[in-house]
Amino acid sequence: MACTHSHDCSEHDCASAWSLYKHIDLPRVWALNEAVEGSAKNVFRSWESRLDTSNGFLESNDDDPELLLFIPFTSDVKIKSVSVIGAGDGHSPSRMRAFLNRQDIDFSTAAEMNPVQEWELAENLQGTLEYQTRYARFQSVATLILHFPENFGADGTWISFIGLKGEATQLKRDAVAHVVYEALPNPADHRLPAESNVPSIL
Amino acid sequence: MVLEATMICIDNSEWMRNGDYVPNRFQSQADAVHLICGAKTQSNPESTVGVLTMAGKGVRVLVTPTTDLGKIFSCMHGVEVGGSADITAAVQVAQLALKHRQNKNQRQRVIVFAGSPITADKALLEVVGKKLKKNSVSLDIVSFGEEDDGKAEKLGAFLAAVNSNDSSHLLHVPAGSTVLSDALLSSPIFTGDGEGGSGFAASAAAGAAAAAAAAGGASGFEFGVDPNLDPELALALRVSMEEERARQEANAKRAAEAASASDSQNAQTRSAADVSMSEAAGVDSSAGVGQDFMDDENTLLKQALAMSMSDGAGHTGGDATMAETSGEDQDLAFALQISMQEAAASASGGTSEMNKVLHDQHFVSSILSSLPGVDPNDPSVRDVLASLQSENEQKPEEKKDKETDSSQ
Numbered sequence: 001m002a003c004t005h006s007h008d009c010s011e012h013d014c015a016s017a018w019s020l021y022k023h024i025d026l027p028r029v030w031a032l033n034e035a036v037e038g039s040a041k042n043v044f045r046s047w048e049s050r051l052d053t054s055n056g057f058l059e060s061n062d063d064d065p066e067l068l069l070f071i072p073f074t075s076d077v078k079i080k081s082v083s084v085i086g087a088g089d090g091h092s093p094s095r096m097r098a099f100l101n102r103q104d105i106d107f108s109t110a111a112e113m114n115p116v117q118e119w120e121l122a123e124n125l126q127g128t129l130e131y132q133t134r135y136a137r138f139q140s141v142a143t144l145i146l147h148f149p150e151n152f153g154a155d156g157t158w159i160s161f162i163g164l165k166g167e168a169t170q171l172k173r174d175a176v177a178h179v180v181y182e183a184l185p186n187p188a189d190h191r192l193p194a195e196s197n198v199p200s201i202l
Numbered sequence: 203m204v205l206e207a208t209m210i211c212i213d214n215s216e217w218m219r220n221g222d223y224v225p226n227r228f229q230s231q232a233d234a235v236h237l238i239c240g241a242k243t244q245s246n247p248e249s250t251v252g253v254l255t256m257a258g259k260g261v262r263v264l265v266t267p268t269t270d271l272g273k274i275f276s277c278m279h280g281v282e283v284g285g286s287a288d289i290t291a292a293v294q295v296a297q298l299a300l301k302h303r304q305n306k307n308q309r310q311r312v313i314v315f316a317g318s319p320i321t322a323d324k325a326l327l328e329v330v331g332k333k334l335k336k337n338s339v340s341l342d343i344v345s346f347g348e349e350d351d352g353k354a355e356k357l358g359a360f361l362a363a364v365n366s367n368d369s370s371h372l373l374h375v376p377a378g379s380t381v382l383s384d385a386l387l388s389s390p391i392f393t394g395d396g397e398g399g400s401g402f403a404a405s406a407a408a409g410a411a412a413a414a415a416a417a418g419g420a421s422g423f424e425f426g427v428d429p430n431l432d433p434e435l436a437l438a439l440r441v442s443m444e445e446e447r448a449r450q451e452a453n454a455k456r457a458a459e460a461a462s463a464s465d466s467q468n469a470q471t472r473s474a475a476d477v478s479m480s481e482a483a484g485v486d487s488s489a490g491v492g493q494d495f496m497d498d499e500n501t502l503l504k505q506a507l508a509m510s511m512s513d514g515a516g517h518t519g520g521d522a523t524m525a526e527t528s529g530e531d532q533d534l535a536f537a538l539q540i541s542m543q544e545a546a547a548s549a550s551g552g553t554s555e556m557n558k559v560l561h562d563q564h565f566v567s568s569i570l571s572s573l574p575g576v577d578p579n580d581p582s583v584r585d586v587l588a589s590l591q592s593e594n595e596q597k598p599e600e601k602k603d604k605e606t607d608s609s610q
Contacts, residue, residue, distance in 0.1 A: 033336045037367045064336060103306040106337050 018047035020079065020164035025072040032068040032106060035059040035156070040069055043162045050085060050127045050161040057087055057158040065151040066107060067093070067159070071144040079138040079166040081130040084121060086151070087158035092123045093148035096131070101142050110147045123152060127161065140171070207250045207267045207308040208242055209296035210235055210315070212278075215257035215287045217318040217348050222377040227347050228283050230382040231315050234344070237383050238313060239274050241392060250308065252299055253277060256287035257318070261295045267303050289314065290322045290330050297339055310339040313391070316357060317347030324359050331363025340369040342391045346382060 021044045031040035042055040060067045086092025097115035099105055105113075116138075119131045144164075151157040212235060218228035239251045250267035253274055264277040293312060300310040312334070320327075334341055341364040343357055354374070361372045375385040386392060 032338055061332075061336065064332075066336070106301060108301075 015047040018050075018083070018163045018165050020073075020077055020166050020168065021045065023073050023075060023077055023168045024164075025074045028070075028072045030070050031058065033060050033064060033066055035061050043159055044071075045161060047163060050083075050163060053160050057091075057160050060157045063155050065093075065149075065155070065157045067146075067148040067157050068105065068107060068110060069146040069148075069162075070105075071146065073142055073144070073168075075168055076140040076142055076171045077164075077166055077168045078135070079133050079141055079144065079164055080135060081132045081165045082119075082146075083124070083127055083130045083161075083163040083165075084159065085124055085127045085161040085163075086121075087160055088123075088125060090152040090154035091156065091158035092121065092125070092152055093157050093159065094121055094150045094152050095119065095148065096121055097147040097149065098133075099145040099147070100138070102145060103143070105145050105147075110145075111149070115147070127163070130163075130165065138166070140169070203246050205246050205248055205305075205308050206242065206311050207252075207300055207303045207305070208238070208311045208313060209252045209254060209267065209299050210238060210313045211289075211292045211296055212253060212255050212281065213257060213287045213315045213317040213347075214255045214281050214283050215285055215318040216283065218283050220347065223346065223382055227317055228281075231317065231346075232278055232281075234315070234382045234386050235278065236275065237386060238391075239271055243269055243271060248305065248308070250303065250305070252296075254292060254296060254299070255281055256289065256292040256314075257285040258282060259285065261288060261292045263295065263299055266299055286321070287316075287318045288322075289316065289320060290326055293330055293334070293341070297334060297337065300339065301337075310337070311342065312339060313342040313344065316343055316345045316353070319348045319350045320353050320356050322356075324356050327356055327360040328363040331360050334364045335366050338366075340364070342370060343372045344375065344382075344386065344391070345372065346375040346377070349376075 024044050026041050026044065029041050029044070034040055036056075036059065039056060039058050043058050045052065058067070058069075082096070082098075084093065084096065095118065097110070097118045099110070099113065100116050117134055121131070122129060146162070148157055148159070212231060214228060218226070218231065220227050223230040235253065242249045242251050248269070250269050251265075251271075251274060252263065252267035253265045254261060254263040258281075264281070265274050268274070293314065296312045297310075300312070303310075331341070341361065343361060345353065345357055357372055361370055364370045371390045373386065373389045373391055375382055
């Protein structure tokens with residue numbers, strides 16, 4: 001498969017390199033200031049379908065170009081580079097700031113804090129540009145937070161695709177991922193498969 | 203079971219001294235706050251609730267978001283009423299308090315009790331609302347108390363600016379019979395929480411419904427029983443009401459069929475009145491007493507009319523009485539209509555519709571002119587038409603006389 005990168009590509013099967021999307025914990029992806037709740041999940045696709053806009057864009061609210069995107073991973077990953085495809089007419093984001101492994105970021109803290117890395121983006125409608133990370137800092141990423149403060153002049157920021165290149169380790173940062181408290185035991189929550197009918201006196 | 207951190211903004215301004223909510227506005231607001239706190243912590247054990255006051259010397263946070271209900275209740279005790287509420291500042295402080303919540307996985311929600319007039323202008327409210335929406339904070343507004351013009355509009359604009367995906371609500375509780383807490387129980391502010399919230403709401407409704415039934419007030423449910431709480435009882439009540447209604451109608455029909463002459467008409471009207479009276483007694487005792495008096499009057503009137511009607515073919519008179527009574531008691535009218543129709547059929551042998559048609563002057567003259575050999579200007583034809591018309595006029599006049607007689 002011929003790749004459309006403008007730079008030298010050592011492997012011609014680029015799709016496998018941009019496969020970190022498989023390690024994204026998609027149900028827990030969320031964004032602040034998105035116009036349609038849940039549209040943030042649509043931007044993470046395979047490399048082949050990066051130009052496919054059938055699911056729509058991740059749009060920010062009208063008259064506010066800021067977007068904050070939380071990307072949790074199922075295991076710790078190392079991120080080598082990022083590719084962002086926006087939309088035409090100035091809707092593409094112009095700057096990107098990345099934070100790692102934080103839970104408490106909203107727009108005001110994101111504006112004040114120094115990001116782990118910051119990029120100036122170009123309008124990249126074909127997905128030919130990739131933005132390298134300072135790899136040493138992106139070695140064990142459990143949650144990637146991307147903040148897009150501005151765009152190229154339109155009212156809202158539209159993002160069509162975000163691609164992540166890197167590798168996944170099998171380690172997990174948090175020991176306990178998800179806890180549910182029970183005030184009272186509820187058998188409905190603990191339904192075992194049918195084998196539970198077998199007596200356990202053995 | 204949404205994991206949520208909630209900040210409740212209480213209005214403790216001077217307007218809360220008013221007693222149009224029982225016992226006074228501030229107390230009913232405090233009860234509502236207790237209800238909300240209980241529901242939130244019960245729906246999810248990790249949800250937190252905090253409280254701040256909007257008026258007084260300024261916006262003051264009483265309790266930061268916590269799961270400890272005792273702390274919240276004890277803080278509510280010492281709140282003093284005074285000053286005027288600043289909604290925009292309060293909402294911004296609430297947002298700040300939520301930002302510094304301990305568990306960042308919790309969703310953020312602000313509940314505002316807007317009881318005093320709103321001094322902030324709409325544009326400022328919308329800016330604050332947009333900021334809330336941008337930071338994904340939901341907002342519930344409980345509008346009660348003062349109702350100056352523009353308040354509803356401003357709150358509506360505020361809600362529209364904040365609302366994303368229907369997670370924010372605006373509830374308007376007018377002064378009067380409803381208690382603030384009861385109105386909240388049935389609103390999306392509670393039921394929007396999901397199963398956990400409505401479970402709490404149902405159990406609280408049990409207490410509320412019991413109290414309401416004892417006081418004789420309306421709890422908002424049919425028959426005074428919460429269908430959620432006691433479905434079998436509610437069903438049994440509904441079924442028995444239907445059966446009673448069917449039985450009354452069957453009685454009325456049977457009574458109507460038994461009629462053949464004008465004196466039995468009187469018996470019919472009396473029995474129809476009895477039927478309606480007993481049904482009225484079954485529905486509501488206080489209203490039934492009033493209806494009994496009206497029914498007695500009606501029966502006298504009907505007797506007089508029935509006697510005049512048995513003379514001629516004045517069925518329009520019967521129809522006019524129908525219109526009269528239908529305003530008072532539908533079932534009585536229904537029973538009477540059946541009896542009248544039977545009487546009309548037996549009295550003249552013609553249908554009432556034919557006579558109605560004959561009374562329409564234009565229609566009659568057009569038909570007559572189309573008939574061969576009949577000249578509408580013929581004096582004999584004219585006489586007949588005139589007599590028909592005068593009968594029409596006579597009936598309403600007679601009826602009016604009888605009415606004034608019986609009403610005196």
